[in-house]
Amino acid sequence: MQEIAAQELKDRLEAGEPLRVVDIREADEFADWHIHGSANLPVYDALKRNDDQVLAARSGELPSDACLVLVCRGGIVSRRAAALLSGLGFDALTLSGGMHGWGRVWSEAPVDGGEALGLIQVRRNGKGCLSYLFGATGEAAVVDASVDVQAYLQLAERGGLRITHVLETHVHADHLSRARELCSITGATLTLPPNDRVTYPYTPIPDGGTLTVGGITLEAVRTPGHTGESTCYVIGDRFLLTGDTLFVDGVGRPDLEKGDAGAEDGARALYRSLREQLLGRFDDVTVLPTHHGGPIGFDRRPIGARLSEIRPRLDLVEGGEEAFVERIVASLKAKPPNCDTIIAVNEGKSDIRGADPYDLEAGPNRCAAG
16 A cells, blocks of 8 residues: 655645545544645544445545545554555555654645745644744754754755744643754744743743844843743744743633643733733734644744734723633633643753654643633
């Protein structure tokens, strides 16, 4: 049975090839986490029961004039589905590693920063994580590194840049930070908002603090709520890297650092950060978040929006603090998979003991609320 690797699938989808991705997992798993543009044919449980007739009976729902790429959790059951469909005359492949393998895939989306600023959004298509590399005149910085460090090294080299700074907006709960590894390789300065959570050395950047990268100024804006140390970064007065404080279609959940018991206090802090630090101060800037709740597409267009465009969607802020807190707390659902373990590793209090980080991170990020 022919397989297709995750990176090849991403490249071919970006190139616009007429592949049809068919996810055979059950509907609830598909809704939680899937490849952009894929269709759901929920026959996973039936195939696990060795009931092949369900797939055969539903095969009429599939196009017969396109190459099908079958997807499941780990690539095992989809291999069987692809074999069955091939026997029925379909051109069918299986995605090697399934959705777990898809979690390794990354892509880039250039952000128009003008001639003076090179800014690239680096996306984990299978995880919803967004990170950034920006620079000018030979120097670069990376914010919220979340993919294999080679991605940032390749992008910097292509732009003739040397990575001198690596920053985090906060301690992440859904993915393992690659910041320390990137600093180890490049010798860059590791910069975090001041906090008492992490156990490793770093250079703090306080509220209002600045640093310069290749002549481009970055300013820190403290925005507690998602976590106590959460901070946004303003780049060149045009771009606002909001971490998990503000997304294009929601806000960060306040319960990942201190659990359910800390959700209400976190929501109150988030309300004040949004109202005073962001909405009360900025308007004509482009918001570039660290996560995206839905599947990431293949058009190489950055995920972001003008704050002036997002403002009308933030009706939950306009209703006052009590209503905001009530709505945010009520909206909280399942936490990101393995979040406690991931937090401990990102704080430097644990390690993954040789385990594959992509296995630990597999699944949706679930960092939004509201």
